[in-house]
Amino acid sequence: QVQLVESGGGLVQAGGSLRLSCVASGSIFSSVAMIWHRQAPGKQREWVAITAPAGTTNYADSVKGRFTISRDNARNTVYLQMNMLKPEDTGVYYCNAVGVPDFNIWGQGTQVTVSS
Numbered sequence: 123q124v125q126l127v128e129s130g131g132g133l134v135q136a137g138g139s140l141r142l143s144c145v146a147s148g149s150i151f152s153s154v155a156m157i158w159h160r161q162a163p164g165k166q167r168e169w170v171a172i173t174a175p176a177g178t179t180n181y182a183d184s185v186k187g188r189f190t191i192s193r194d195n196a197r198n199t200v201y202l203q204m205n206m207l208k209p210e211d212t213g214v215y216y217c218n219a220v221g222v223p224d225f226n227i228w229g230q231g232t233q234v235t236v237s238s
Contacts, residue, residue: 127145129143138236142158142204144217146198146219157169159216165213179192191203213234
């Protein structure tokens, strides 16, 4: 059973930085896409950034130029470096592993709070 454990959340002032980590148990990490999502209070969950097994990346428009997703397949870990944080980045950040045909695992989330 693959499990995902996020860490690195916290309270930061606007303009600051945080780095989130998500460690996966199991041996399939290098063959799955890893996605960071977030959910702000009272809003629907939205995807933030994705890294494919080969390492290509894509970002939501709201975080382009500020966030960087990366993966270390040797450590079964995906990171989300968040710079120039804004209050609207506040929310619970979730790590998600997706693979064919129907592999879809979520972590429990880590809280990020950005104060103005």
